[in-house]
Amino acid sequence: MNNEVLHLVIVGHVDHGKSTVIGRLLCDTNSLPLGKLDSLKKQCKLNSKAFEYAFLLDALKDEQSQGITIDTARVFFQSLKRKYLILDAPGHIEFLKNMVSGAAKAEAALLVIDALEGVQENTKRHAYILSLLGVKQIAVVINKMDLVDYKEDRFHSLVKEMTQFLKELGLQAQSFIPISAFHGENLVESSSKMPWYKAYSILEQLDQFEANQALETLDFRLPVQDVYKFTNYGDQDRLIVGQILSGQLSINDEVHFYPSGKKTRVKSIPDYPNQQKSFGKTGESIAFSMSEQIYIKRGEVAVKQGQTPPLVSSTILVNLFYMGKKPIGLGSSFDLKSMTQKVTATIIEIKSIFDSSNLSTKTNQEIVENSIVECIIDLSEPIAFDSHQSHPLSSRFVVVMDYEICGGGVIKEGVKSEKSDQIEKKLIRNLKWENSQITRLDRSKKYGQAPTLIIVTGPKDSGKKPLAKLLETKLFEMGKFVYFLGIGNVLYGVDADIKDGEDNRSEHIRRYFEVLNLLLNSGLIVITTAIDLTQKELNQLKTQLSDTKTIEVYMGQNEQVLDSALYKFCDRDFVKQSEEIIKQITC
């Protein structure tokens, strides 16, 4: 027997016989613990209930009383070829999220249809979800053939109907199998009741499915899960940890991180209890140390130099399957998690809302539970991802609202915008950056300060410069390394080649922020003033300067502007104001 375990999901409409199929497979492959069948039969007799194979799965009291599978149960069985882990997905519409949980882990699926009832709402919905989740190996099982007298024409008409439907979803079943789970026909061995059917039984078909996608042949991707430094245990190295989604990693490989564009080399791949590994494989959870110390956070995606980089964008076109109770729509916000990244997302355009039960597109702009939406989402920060065609795993995301995962989907593409241009420029800047031997942390320790930006904005003559200069003097007297830079200091030097004016404003701002970035990289506390920066520009600042503590100060009468400003001052009490800000820096 093969060493692998194939993850299988069994889906279909409620009461079409999924649990019976599973119960039968367990029984007929001798995969049940000894005595389990007998004890269940006895229990049924005790409750004067006729025994059913479906009961084998219904281990929960709740479930037995309602007669429906309420969660994805996991059971194992084995053929002569290999082991199977079945994720029994409930067919009831209310438990669709459980079906999704099961199907998302599956490498192959059986879609069960009742020969008598035919294709029902959840048959279609489940098929749609399989296509969305990327489960491509599917066999359609026509169950309860005994109820239609094992008639060939009934089987063929269902095959025809389903083939057409699956085709619309871009799916193709590997086979259609007529069975009677109740009587054990075509489960393990070929049925004598249906001599007109010559192809595989369920078990034979299962053995035809292939386990695992060939992720090892794709480019290296490792979503950074965390950065460890167990100093209190005496370890010195900073370790990047994560699970390798695809490809491999070796010592000395040059690694680039996205979306930031930072880079380093792999110094070592430590292991416990052994000392070292030379190599990390697809699927492995590893840790590695870096030869050049750079500041990396959870969420970055490590890739290898020379391979195709992931896409980076903060505006994305997605297919979203929404499972939340509360309807959402245009302008709705939620958290979006993709690999180990987590950002705030807002729906800015709805392309279409799809009703999975009848495949119709609605014009209604409300997204209700269990609908599938094609929409454009704006993100608080850029994320790294791959297109669904090039990488099945790194294009996926889930949606979190009110502490719950309430949806999932795939990213179709990044959407071009003003912001995407800035993101790209920053990415290239970082990729081309020559790292210093002295790390940010070394500098912080030496100078006794973290690089910090205090940016003061507001209308003309609102007191920005007097406050900024007072701050500079006070911090300098405290022994801090501090520098004042007005935007004007950049405009007439660095920007001498471009004219002043609205048309060039974004380029002026970009260069100004780049200069700030250089100063901050040197470890300084920088105080800067600029007239009337907008919220959008402040957001851009965060894109351009990664991981720097920034204190935004607004001086002026209009309290409605700049939501992200930590301080809003409307008078000229500079002494008091500077004290407040200094407290914030030194805390």
Next chain:
Amino acid sequence: MAEETKLNDPLDKLEAQSIFILREAYHHFKSLGMLWSIGKDSTVMLYLARKAFLGHVPFPLIHIDTQFKIPEMIEYRDQMVRDWKLQMIVGKDQVSLDNKETFPDGKISRLDCCQRLKSSALKNTLAADTDRYIFDHSLDKYVIDKNASSFTGVIAGIRADEEGSRSKERYFSPRNEKNQWKVGSQPPEFWSQYKTEFAPDTHVRIHPILDWTELNVWEYIQREKIPMVSLYFDQGAGTRYRSLGCYPCTNPVESTSTTPAEIVQELKAGKFSQIAERSGRAQDKEDGGGLEALRRDGYM
């Protein structure tokens, strides 16, 4: 032979997934602890934590001591605590013990006893509602934990193949403010995205070895040479424990296996290949869905 480019061995795959889950838990939960029952499953989980964190266990371990545990279990626990320099927290239901309201004292049923000495003691220990004890490595003994605060993330070593109710668990499984598990309204869990966000006053149970089977556990113990409590092996009397618990309610099985390798063989082809693992546990049988009822109320 060329080096393999992906994980192929099922044990390697399980290990990688468990490590991923443990690291997710460590990242997301500030107040995190791991339940350690001293049994093989949670000991394998403890070993996996050392793997995930490169030889360290950066959170405390929690053991609920019913005071009816087989004495070797406690000896083994404290030896491991010293050897691996573990942060060890022990909790118990002192009131029921003082009043002798236990099954071995003959006052209550098995299930009620589990309910008090395990479920309720666990709930109170996690919430820091009752005294708990922490191993002081400099004094080499347990002292009252003066800085006790409640846990928001609790790692538990349950496996889906153990019995029915556990097969329906998630890797990250929310518990409400009453410590209850709501089976019917569990959040979906897919694509390695787990429930790491949670409302105030609720906590999350984390199950890193949910997909492991009893056989996987023993194969892994054999491969990694993980030290186990001697009760799992025949000491000459022709019996050993297959599952560990309190001595009044746990019976050894007839077996002459003395090593993990022999146990693996026994599970694969021998006499246990068709018998459920918890068949020696009396509380599972008291009532058809006893363990499920206990689980909903906070039992591991």
